[in-house]
Amino acid sequence: MTNIKIFLPESMKVFVEEQVVKGGYSSANEYLQELIFQDQQRKSQEGKRAQLMAKLHIQAQLNDKEFEVIADKLADEFAAYFES
Template identity: 65%
Template sequence: MSNINISLPQSMKAFVEEQVTKGCYGSVSEYLQALISKDQKRQTQEHIEELLIAGLESGEAIEVNDEWWEQKRTHLMNKLHEEK
C-alpha cells in the first residue's frame, strides 16, 4: 500500500478523529479509504446513468427478443468468418 500525506484544517482533523473514536472506522486511513471508495462508486453510478440516458436518446426503440438475439448472433458469426 502507498502512503499519502494530506493537510486538513483542525476542524476537519477533529471530525475525522471523532469518526474513528466513535468506532465507525478502525483508523484515519480506513475512514479516508471508505470516503474514496464511496466517491468512486458514485462516479461509476453517474457514468452508468449517462450511458443509459444516451442509450434512451439514441433513437427508435426496438423489441429485443429471442429472435432478435439469434439474428444478432448469426450476423456476428458471419462477420467473424468473413474476417478470417
C-alpha cells in the same frame, strides 16, 4: 500500498477523528479509504447512468423518426382514400 500525505485544517482533523470513533473505524486511514471507495462507486454509477441516458435519448430519437415515417404513411393513405 502507497502513502499520501494530506494537510487538513484543525476543524477537519477533529471531524475525521470523530467519524473514526462514531463509525467504528480502526483509524483515520480506514475512514478515508471508505470515503474514497464510496466516491468511486458513486462516480461509476453516475457514468453508467449517463451511458444509459444517452442510449435512451438515441432510442427516443429513433422512435420519433419511426413515428414521423408512420404518420406520413398514414397521412398519404388517408389522402388517397378521400381522393378516390
